[in-house]
Amino acid sequence: MPLIFDIALTHIAGRGRQTLVAVIGVAVGVGFSIAMAALMQGGQDDFVRQLVDTMPHVDITDEQRTARRQPAEDAFATVAIFGLRPRDDRRGIINPTAATSWLESWIPGRFAASLKTQGVIRFSSREVGAAIIGIEPERESGVSPIVGNFVEGSFSALAAGGNNVLIGDTMASRLGAGFGDTITAVSAEGLSRNFKIAGLFHTGTTARDEGEAYVLLKNAQILSARPNAINEIRIKLDDPDRAPAVAQRAEAELGYKAVAWQEANESILEALVVRNVIMYTVVGAIMLVAGFGIYNIISTITHEKARDIAIMKSLGFPESDMRRLFLLEGVAIGAAGSVLGGLLGVSMTYALSLVRFEIAATGQEMTRLPIAWSLMHYVIASAFALGSAAVAGYLPARRAARLNPVEIIRGAS
Structure with a gap:
């Protein structure tokens, strides 16, 4: 296993410029995903907190949720009421x-x-x-x-x-x-x-x-x-x-009628759920784009290192080692991008937390952007990055594992 690691690092280091571009692509995707999640989650938490603070948690009024039964309905099994007018009470x-x-x-x-x-x-x-x-x-x-x-x-x-x-x-x-x-x-x-x-x-x-x-x-x-x-x-x-x-x-x-604050704001809370789905869909799309960069560099390496792959397989390396080798290269790029992206996310989130703006027409009331600092934002963004990197590395790794060493060596000769 250490030998596989050494070979993977050698392959990655051998294409320094492409590797750097791929790592930066992942880092930017992770950083922006973290900052966007912090801003949107902060806005949602702040909005819900204002709802909870400014309105009753349960509001009981003198209304009825359903119309009261009429005395005739209680007295007779079958009754039809027409032209009923409410009592002016x-x-x-x-x-x-x-x-x-x-x-x-x-x-x-x-x-x-x-x-x-x-x-x-x-x-x-x-x-x-x-x-x-x-x-x-x-x-x-x-x-x-x-x-x-x-x-x-x-x-x-x-x-x-x-x-x-x-x-x-x-x-x-x-x-x-x-x-x-x-x-x-x-x-x-x-x-x-x-x-x-x-x-x-x-x-x-x-x-x-x-x-x-x-x-x-x-x-x-x-x-x-x-x-x-x-x-x-x-x-x-x-x-x-x-x-x-x-x-x-x-x-x-x-x-x-007794109305809980969740019921009174049901449509708003549903909209927040939809917004979260949209947010993580965008995060997935960003990581997918970053994954294409990883796929491109791993595919290039497998193409250029076809003769090396053939030699390794002829020396007894099984197909599983070939898959593991190029999968490790993709995950390594994703991991490096996740670390740099986490640092970028911290910096961007902190910068957003310093933004101040006026919300009152008089210009007297100032507020800051609501920011939510959560470890889950970093975990989710990194998981998306590593997942896309693993998929991007697995596809060319599978192709490399299936290469026939005899045909490659014969063609090279």
């Missing part, structure tokens, strides 16, 4: 105290009940449509994404009581209002109430920053003329991956 979670007490007994995390109603926020001569959300500050602080994102004021100002309101800085800009100003909230029922702006938040989510206003739960209930009512329970779990099981149990017990 004001929905809400029935018996909210019992519902929250039951959740408190087993939920592995935190939750907060709220009353959300649509309305209009007015200031001076301007007005914007908004979701007016009544909350309990003590519980809301454990589930809300706005708690640590205040540019003026603080979330705790709402707990001080009174007619205070928390709005996004984008909404305040559209209204022309500022911290400490008094705005008017008008509900869909036509009731109005004045609130003092006790905090301005900026989460980076446009819909929240310009379309949500937070008030005390009792004030929202008064504004919508719905005392003691809630229509949403938002849950944050210690382990977000348990959300589907928690949602299923809550919906089965309470009878209201």
Whole structure:
């Protein structure tokens, strides 16, 4: 076996320029594959992390997943209902105290009940449509994404009581209002109430920053003329991956629609899976192109060394040694390219992690490219490289092993 290694190294070193080009081809393919995987995986991880951080892991609303059965359907075996009109009632979670007490007994995390109603926020001569959300500050602080994102004021100002309101800085800009100003909230029922702006938040989510206003739960209930009512329970779990099981149990017990964050973003998560498939397909294509370079150099060596192969076989080297010889040459080029490609991948990934750019229209918010450092990226890229190198080396190796030494020596003579 050491003799086979020596011969393989001699063959590779004898064609230094072609070998170097093949190694560089593999290295560039591996390096770019690692950098691309780090960037795409980092973007995916960052996106999923934002989903988990900014939305409830389980959202229970006063909706039904399927239409309620009509009394006639329960009373008769066969019934046909036509022209059914929904009752004009004001929905809400029935018996909210019992519902929250039951959740408190087993939920592995935190939750907060709220009353959300649509309305209009007015200031001076301007007005914007908004979701007016009544909350309990003590519980809301454990589930809300706005708690640590205040540019003026603080979330705790709402707990001080009174007619205070928390709005996004984008909404305040559209209204022309500022911290400490008094705005008017008008509900869909036509009731109005004045609130003092006790905090301005900026989460980076446009819909929240310009379309949500937070008030005390009792004030929202008064504004919508719905005392003691809630229509949403938002849950944050210690382990977000348990959300589907928690949602299923809550919906089965309470009878209201409970949506896990995975279900709410199902189409997005499926798109991420497709993107990963595309990414590794591209990686495979890059390694395939690099494999052609290896195939070319090994084929050239087998053609030029045909007489040497014949002599070796006449000396007693079996076909398996011939296959092993040229397969080793291909794998050696792939291994060298993988090592250099790993170093190139580290350098490119580090360079990408230093890139900074503006994402806010004002030019004030800066961010870096999300990068995921993972050993698996190097393992997968190297495996693709070694695999393509092995295939590229095996094809000419098989042909070399089948050469007839008698015909080659006779032709040479």
